[in-house]
Amino acid sequence: MSLHVVLVHPEIHWNTGNAGRTCLATGATLHLIEPLGFSLSEREVKRAGLDYWEHVDVRVWKHWDLFEAEMPRLGEPWFFSTKGTTSFWDAPLGDADGAVLVFGRETAGLPAELHARYADRFVTMPMHSAHIRSLNLSTSVAVGVYEVLRQRRALGR
Structure with a gap:
Protein backbone atom coordinates (compact mmCIF):
# COMPACT_ATOMS: atom_id res chain seq x y z
CA MET A 1 0.00 0.00 0.00
CA SER A 2 1.51 3.23 -1.12
CA LEU A 3 1.41 6.62 0.53
CA HIS A 4 2.32 9.86 -1.22
CA VAL A 5 2.66 13.39 0.13
CA VAL A 6 2.45 16.22 -2.40
CA LEU A 7 3.56 19.77 -1.66
CA VAL A 8 2.31 22.16 -4.33
CA HIS A 9 4.64 25.17 -4.62
CA PRO A 10 6.10 24.96 -1.10
CA GLU A 11 7.76 28.19 0.00
CA ILE A 12 9.60 27.43 3.24
CA HIS A 13 12.56 25.06 3.30
CA TRP A 14 12.06 24.06 6.93
CA ASN A 15 8.57 22.78 6.23
CA THR A 16 9.74 20.75 3.25
CA GLY A 17 12.61 19.27 5.24
CA ASN A 18 10.32 18.33 8.10
CA ALA A 19 7.74 16.86 5.71
CA GLY A 20 10.51 14.81 4.14
CA ARG A 21 11.52 13.49 7.53
CA THR A 22 7.91 12.44 8.24
CA CYS A 23 7.76 10.74 4.84
CA PRO A 35 8.11 26.32 -8.52
CA LEU A 36 9.66 25.95 -5.10
CA GLY A 37 10.37 28.95 -2.89
CA PHE A 38 13.91 27.69 -2.24
CA SER A 39 16.58 25.48 -3.73
CA LEU A 40 16.70 21.84 -2.68
CA SER A 41 20.46 22.17 -2.50
CA GLU A 42 20.17 24.74 0.29
CA ARG A 43 21.68 23.49 3.48
CA GLU A 44 18.55 24.55 5.39
CA VAL A 45 16.44 21.91 3.64
CA LYS A 46 18.96 19.24 4.45
CA ARG A 47 19.34 20.57 7.98
CA ALA A 48 15.58 20.39 8.57
CA GLY A 49 15.65 16.80 7.30
CA LEU A 50 18.82 16.25 9.35
CA ASP A 51 21.06 13.48 8.12
CA TYR A 52 18.00 11.61 6.87
CA TRP A 53 17.39 13.83 3.84
CA GLU A 54 19.54 11.74 1.50
CA HIS A 55 17.29 8.74 2.24
CA VAL A 56 13.97 10.51 1.57
CA ASP A 57 12.21 9.35 -1.60
CA VAL A 58 11.75 12.80 -3.20
CA ARG A 59 10.33 13.37 -6.65
CA VAL A 60 10.31 16.84 -8.14
CA TRP A 61 7.76 17.76 -10.82
CA LYS A 62 8.13 20.75 -13.16
CA HIS A 63 4.43 21.57 -12.89
CA TRP A 64 1.12 20.26 -11.60
CA ASP A 65 -0.10 18.91 -14.96
CA LEU A 66 2.77 16.41 -15.14
CA PHE A 67 2.06 15.17 -11.64
CA GLU A 68 -1.71 15.10 -12.18
CA ALA A 69 -1.28 12.78 -15.16
CA GLU A 70 0.58 10.33 -12.89
CA MET A 71 -1.71 10.71 -9.87
CA PRO A 72 -4.29 8.00 -10.80
CA ARG A 73 -1.52 5.38 -10.77
CA LEU A 74 -0.43 6.46 -7.29
CA GLY A 75 -3.72 6.25 -5.44
CA GLU A 76 -6.80 8.13 -4.27
CA PRO A 77 -6.15 11.86 -3.92
CA TRP A 78 -7.13 13.88 -0.87
CA PHE A 79 -6.61 17.64 -0.84
CA PHE A 80 -6.03 19.32 2.52
CA SER A 81 -7.38 22.85 2.88
CA THR A 82 -8.89 25.18 5.44
CA LYS A 83 -11.65 25.62 2.84
CA GLY A 84 -12.59 21.93 2.90
CA THR A 85 -16.02 21.06 4.27
CA THR A 86 -15.36 17.45 5.32
CA SER A 87 -13.22 16.69 8.34
CA PHE A 88 -10.27 14.48 7.50
CA TRP A 89 -11.48 12.25 10.34
CA ASP A 90 -14.63 11.53 8.33
CA ALA A 91 -12.89 10.86 5.01
CA PRO A 92 -11.84 7.30 4.09
CA LEU A 93 -8.16 8.24 3.70
CA GLY A 94 -6.95 4.73 4.38
CA ASP A 95 -9.47 2.74 2.31
CA ALA A 96 -7.64 2.60 -1.03
CA ASP A 97 -4.44 0.74 -1.78
CA GLY A 98 -2.75 4.06 -2.42
CA ALA A 99 -3.30 7.46 -0.82
CA VAL A 100 -2.13 10.77 -2.24
CA LEU A 101 -2.24 13.63 0.27
CA VAL A 102 -1.99 17.02 -1.43
CA PHE A 103 -1.05 20.20 0.45
CA GLY A 104 -0.78 23.77 -0.81
CA ARG A 105 1.82 26.42 -0.22
CA GLU A 106 2.16 28.06 3.15
CA THR A 107 0.83 31.53 2.27
CA ALA A 108 -2.01 30.75 -0.14
CA GLY A 109 -2.93 27.08 0.01
CA LEU A 110 -3.98 25.25 -3.13
CA PRO A 111 -4.86 26.97 -6.42
CA ALA A 112 -8.53 27.78 -7.10
CA GLU A 113 -8.62 25.50 -10.16
CA LEU A 114 -7.85 22.49 -7.95
CA HIS A 115 -10.65 23.48 -5.57
CA ALA A 116 -13.03 23.54 -8.52
CA ARG A 117 -11.82 20.32 -10.14
CA TYR A 118 -11.55 18.21 -6.99
CA ALA A 119 -14.18 19.82 -4.71
CA ASP A 120 -15.41 16.43 -3.44
CA ARG A 121 -11.87 15.38 -2.46
CA PHE A 122 -11.11 18.32 -0.14
CA VAL A 123 -10.76 17.71 3.57
CA THR A 124 -9.98 19.97 6.47
CA ALA A 130 -11.16 31.13 16.02
CA HIS A 131 -7.70 32.63 16.54
CA ARG A 153 -4.48 -0.16 10.95
CA ALA A 154 -8.14 0.02 12.02
CA LEU A 155 -9.07 -1.69 8.75
CA GLY A 156 -6.46 -4.40 9.33
CA ARG A 157 -4.39 -3.27 6.35
Missing part, protein backbone atom coordinates in the same frame (compact mmCIF):
# COMPACT_ATOMS: atom_id res chain seq x y z
CA LEU A 24 10.93 8.78 5.54
CA ALA A 25 9.66 7.73 8.98
CA THR A 26 6.41 6.41 7.49
CA GLY A 27 7.57 5.01 4.15
CA ALA A 28 5.82 7.72 2.15
CA THR A 29 7.09 9.31 -1.04
CA LEU A 30 7.44 13.11 -1.09
CA HIS A 31 6.43 14.88 -4.31
CA LEU A 32 7.36 18.53 -4.79
CA ILE A 33 5.58 20.56 -7.45
CA GLU A 34 7.62 23.46 -8.82
CA MET A 125 -8.52 19.65 9.95
CA PRO A 126 -10.79 20.88 12.74
CA MET A 127 -9.69 24.13 14.37
CA HIS A 128 -11.20 24.67 17.80
CA SER A 129 -9.98 28.23 18.18
CA ILE A 132 -6.05 29.99 14.32
CA ARG A 133 -6.50 29.86 10.54
CA SER A 134 -4.39 26.76 9.93
CA LEU A 135 -1.65 24.54 11.23
CA ASN A 136 1.93 24.73 10.04
CA LEU A 137 2.39 22.88 6.75
CA SER A 138 4.79 20.27 8.10
CA THR A 139 2.54 19.68 11.11
CA SER A 140 -0.44 19.19 8.78
CA VAL A 141 1.56 16.70 6.71
CA ALA A 142 2.44 14.68 9.81
CA VAL A 143 -1.14 14.70 11.12
CA GLY A 144 -2.52 13.67 7.71
CA VAL A 145 0.01 10.90 7.14
CA TYR A 146 -0.53 9.39 10.55
CA GLU A 147 -4.32 9.53 10.10
CA VAL A 148 -3.93 7.42 6.94
CA LEU A 149 -1.82 4.93 8.89
CA ARG A 150 -4.31 4.89 11.78
CA GLN A 151 -7.21 4.22 9.42
CA ARG A 152 -5.30 1.47 7.63
